[in-house]
Amino acid sequence: AQKITQTQPGMFVQEKEAVTLDCTYDTSDPSYGLFWYKQPSSGEMIFLIYQGSYDQQNATEGRYSLNFQKARKSANLVISASQLGDSAMYFCAMRDPPGGGKLIFGQGTELSVKP
Amino acid sequence: KAGVTQTPRYLIKTRGQQVTLSCSPISGHRSVSWYQQTPGQGLQFLFEYFSETQRNKGNFPGRFSGRQFSNSRSEMNVSTLELGDSALYLCASSLSGTVNTEAFFGQGTRLTVV
Numbered sequence: 001a002q003k004i005t006q007t008q009p010g011m012f013v014q015e016k017e018a019v020t021l022d023c024t025y026d027t028s029d030p031s032y033g034l035f036w037y038k039q040p041s042s043g044e045m046i047f048l049i050y051q052g053s054y055d056q057q058n059a060t061e062g063r064y065s066l067n068f069q070k071a072r073k074s075a076n077l078v079i080s081a082s083q084l085g086d087s088a089m090y091f092c093a094m095r096d097p098p099g100g101g102k103l104i105f106g107q108g109t110e111l112s113v114k115p
Numbered sequence: 116k117a118g119v120t121q122t123p124r125y126l127i128k129t130r131g132q133q134v135t136l137s138c139s140p141i142s143g144h145r146s147v148s149w150y151q152q153t154p155g156q157g158l159q160f161l162f163e164y165f166s167e168t169q170r171n172k173g174n175f176p177g178r179f180s181g182r183q184f185s186n187s188r189s190e191m192n193v194s195t196l197e198l199g200d201s202a203l204y205l206c207a208s209s210l211s212g213t214v215n216t217e218a219f220f221g222q223g224t225r226l227t228v229v
Contacts, residue, residue, distance in 0.1 A: 045220035101163035
């Protein structure tokens, strides 16, 4: 079975600085994908970025990028130039099993951006 | 392109009642999955439907059920509500729910059982 671990319950970052949110995973399948979601206090889960295990390059979407290290089984989210609106919970997720419709999530990291 | 729509957004029910939540996926998406989010348990998978068939089920009692219609809209039902069912219920929509397809969530339904 797949497993996702986020070890940072909470983090602070200064506005306009970059921040890295950690995510490690465990799977024995060669084909899988990692998702990152942002959940503001309103509750909606907002899709940020996706990385497939066979993707040659790290995924990027605007200010979001994924530092994907397969050998270490880590898929860290990097947010550049943090904004006050980035304050939220962030979840790392993957499908379990990789080819199925079920998502499993890490425990989440609460990011607070300071002005 | 419209996103995933969940209705209602907020709901207050009494113990013992039943409730039905609705999820309209993104047009063309055939996979809908449901999740329960509580402060204590985090995000837990309830079930997934694909082309009107339940494809996967989480570890929840039989009071939790769901279905999917031919237009891919999905409903979940909780009967005989308990206080512990108070949670944010989220649904996710995918094109096919396979490894390389992204999953998009609705805004959630916040259920309070009193």
